Amino acid sequence: MTSNIPQRLDRLPWGRFHTLVVAALGITWILDGLEVTLAGSVAGALKESPALRLSNTEVGLANSAYLAGAVIGALFFGWLADRLGRRLLFFVTLILYAAATAATAFSWDIWxxxxxxxxxxxxxxxxxAAINSTIQELIPARxxxxxxxVINGSFWMGAGLGAAGSILLLDPSILPEDWGWRSCFLIGAILALPIMAMRAWIPESPRWLLTHGRAAQADAVTADIEGRFSAAGHRLGEPAAPGLQLRQRPHASxxxxxxxxxxxxxxxxxxGLSLMTAQAFxxxxxxxxxxLVLTDFYDVPAGQVGWYILPFALGNVLGxxxxGRLFDTVGRRPMISITFILSGILLTVSGLLFQQGLLDSRTQTIAWMVIFFFASAAASSAYxxxxxxxxxEMRALAIAIFYAVGTGLGGVVxxxxxxxxIDTGLREAVLVGYLIGAALMIAAGVIQAVFGVxxxxxxxxxxxxxxxxxx
Structure with a gap:
C-alpha cells in the first residue's frame, strides 16, 4: 500500500491540536519531576519520621527502587505499546502511577x-515509552x-511544584511531622485524575496504525486532525502525493x-546508550x-530544602x-555535543570548589543552576x-531499551x-562521584560529535x- 499520511501530518501548522497533545501527554514529565523532587525534598523528613527513620543509605536504596521500577516498566509497557498501540498504554501507565504513588503515602517501613x-x-x-513515541509521531518535523x-524540560515544572509543596507540607505547624511527607506523595495521585479526561481527546498515532496494516483507520484519524485545522480557519491546500510504500507484515520480532x-x-x-547512561547518572x-548534601554539609533544615530546589528547577526549565530552537536550526549533532561536554566541565569545576569548601548553600545552588541550564537541554536531547x-515499528521498545539500559547503568547505581x-561525611568522597558523572557526560558528548545523526x-x-x- 502507499500513503501520504506522514507528509500530511508534517505539513500542519501549529494549532490547538498540538497544544493539547503537549499538555495531555507532556504532563508525564511534570509528574516525574514531582516524584523525584518530593523524594529528594522529603529525604530529611523520612530520616526523622517515627514510622520509617531511614538512614542515608536506605533513602538511596528507596530511590534506586523507584528507578529499577522505571526500567522494568519501560521495557514491559514499551513492548506492549509497539504491539497494542500508543493510546491504550498511556492510560494503563497513568492509572498504575496514580495508584502506586497514593499507596506510597501509607508506607509503614523501608520495605x-x-x-x-x-x-x-x-x-x-x-x-x-508510550508518550515519547506518540509525541514524536504527531508533532510536525520542523x-x-x-x-x-521543552516537553522533557517540563520535568522541572514538576520539580518546582514538588519543592513548593514540600515547603508547605513539611511545615510542622501545618501538618503533624509524620503526615507531612505522606501528603507530599498524595499530590501526584490527585494531579493524575484530570489528566485522564484530557487524554481522552488524543487519537491513536496514525503512523502506528499505518505500519500495522490499518490504513483506513489511519486515514480517518488524519482526516479528523486536518478537519480540526480547517474548522479553525487554516487552509491546508492539496495533500502531497503518496511518498511511502509499505507492505503489510506482522509485528517486528x-x-x-x-x-x-x-x-x-x-x-x-x-x-543512544552513551547519551542515556551519562545523563541518567x-x-x-x-x-x-x-x-542530603544541603542538610549534611551545609546544615540546611530539612523543611527548608524546597527553597533551594526552586531556583535550581528554574535553571532546568529555562535551558x-x-x-531548544538551536537544536532545530544549528542542528542536533553540534548542539547535543556542546551541551553534554559543557555540563561535564562545569560539574568538574563546581565539584572542586565544593571539595575545597569554597561554596556555601547559596553559591552551591547558583553553581548547580548554571550547570543544569545546559544539562537539562542535554538530558532532554538524549530522549x-x-x-x-x-x-x-520498534520506536516505543527502542525508547524503553535505551531508557532501561541507561537508567540501569547510570541511574539505579x-x-x-x-x-x-555522603554517609562518609568526606567532601573528597563526594567529589569522586561528581568526577565520574562529569567524565560520562564529556565522553557521551564526544561520541555524539563523531557518530550523531x-x-x-x-x-x-x-x-x-x-x-x-x-x-
Missing part, C-alpha cells in the same frame, strides 16, 4: 516504601526538536529488533541526593526553552535522539552510590525507514 516506589517508577517508565526538549540495534543502526545504538546522582532515530559517599527538520520516515517500507 513497603521501597515497594510502592518501585511500582510508581514502573508507571512512569511505561509513560516514557518543530519536533524544540517541542521534545525480537531477532529483527536485535538486528537493527546491533547491525543496521549500531552506531546509533552506541550514541549525572541527574540521578546529584538530584536524588540534593537534599530547553532558550536553547529526543533515541525516540527519532529508530524505525516506527547513582543514588545508592552517592548516598553511601542530523535529524533536524526531517520526517521520521526519512531519519529511520520503517521496517515495512519498500525501496
Amino acid at each position: 513497603s516504601f521501597a515497594l510502592f516506589r518501585f511500582a510508581t517508577g514502573a508507571g512512569i517508565g511505561g509513560e516514557y 518543530v519536533r526538536g524544540w517541542t521534545d526538549l 525480537f531477532a529483527e529488533i536485535a538486528a537493527v540495534l546491533l547491525h543496521r543502526h549500531r552506531r546509533r545504538t552506541l550514541v 549525572f541527574y540521578n546522582a546529584i538530584f536524588f541526593t540534593y537534599a 530547553p526553552i532558550l536553547l 529526543l535522539t533515541v525516540s527519532e532515530t529508530f524505525p516506527i 547513582a543514588p545508592f552510590l552517592f548516598g553511601a559517599l 542530523a535529524a533536524e527538520r526531517k520526517a521520521l520516515e526519512d531519519v529511520a525507514r520503517p521496517l515495512c517500507a519498500m525501496d
Whole structure:
C-alpha cells in the first residue's frame, strides 16, 4: 500500500491540536519531576519520621527502587505499546502511577516504601515509552526538536511544584511531622485524575496504525486532525502525493529488533546508550541526593530544602526553552555535543570548589543552576535522539531499551552510590562521584560529535525507514 499520511501530518501548522497533545501527554514529565523532587525534598523528613527513620543509605536504596521500577516498566509497557498501540498504554501507565504513588503515602517501613516506589517508577517508565513515541509521531518535523526538549524540560515544572509543596507540607505547624511527607506523595495521585479526561481527546498515532496494516483507520484519524485545522480557519491546500510504500507484515520480532540495534543502526545504538547512561547518572546522582548534601554539609533544615530546589528547577526549565530552537536550526549533532561536554566541565569545576569548601548553600545552588541550564537541554536531547532515530515499528521498545539500559547503568547505581559517599561525611568522597558523572557526560558528548545523526527538520520516515517500507 502507499500513503501520504506522514507528509500530511508534517505539513500542519501549529494549532490547538498540538497544544493539547503537549499538555495531555507532556504532563508525564511534570509528574516525574514531582516524584523525584518530593523524594529528594522529603529525604530529611523520612530520616526523622517515627514510622520509617531511614538512614542515608536506605533513602538511596528507596530511590534506586523507584528507578529499577522505571526500567522494568519501560521495557514491559514499551513492548506492549509497539504491539497494542500508543493510546491504550498511556492510560494503563497513568492509572498504575496514580495508584502506586497514593499507596506510597501509607508506607509503614523501608520495605513497603521501597515497594510502592518501585511500582510508581514502573508507571512512569511505561509513560516514557508510550508518550515519547506518540509525541514524536504527531508533532510536525520542523518543530519536533524544540517541542521534545521543552516537553522533557517540563520535568522541572514538576520539580518546582514538588519543592513548593514540600515547603508547605513539611511545615510542622501545618501538618503533624509524620503526615507531612505522606501528603507530599498524595499530590501526584490527585494531579493524575484530570489528566485522564484530557487524554481522552488524543487519537491513536496514525503512523502506528499505518505500519500495522490499518490504513483506513489511519486515514480517518488524519482526516479528523486536518478537519480540526480547517474548522479553525487554516487552509491546508492539496495533500502531497503518496511518498511511502509499505507492505503489510506482522509485528517486528525480537531477532529483527536485535538486528537493527546491533547491525543496521549500531552506531546509533552506541550514541543512544552513551547519551542515556551519562545523563541518567549525572541527574540521578546529584538530584536524588540534593537534599542530603544541603542538610549534611551545609546544615540546611530539612523543611527548608524546597527553597533551594526552586531556583535550581528554574535553571532546568529555562535551558530547553532558550536553547531548544538551536537544536532545530544549528542542528542536533553540534548542539547535543556542546551541551553534554559543557555540563561535564562545569560539574568538574563546581565539584572542586565544593571539595575545597569554597561554596556555601547559596553559591552551591547558583553553581548547580548554571550547570543544569545546559544539562537539562542535554538530558532532554538524549530522549529526543533515541525516540527519532529508530524505525516506527520498534520506536516505543527502542525508547524503553535505551531508557532501561541507561537508567540501569547510570541511574539505579547513582543514588545508592552517592548516598553511601555522603554517609562518609568526606567532601573528597563526594567529589569522586561528581568526577565520574562529569567524565560520562564529556565522553557521551564526544561520541555524539563523531557518530550523531542530523535529524533536524526531517520526517521520521526519512531519519529511520520503517521496517515495512519498500525501496
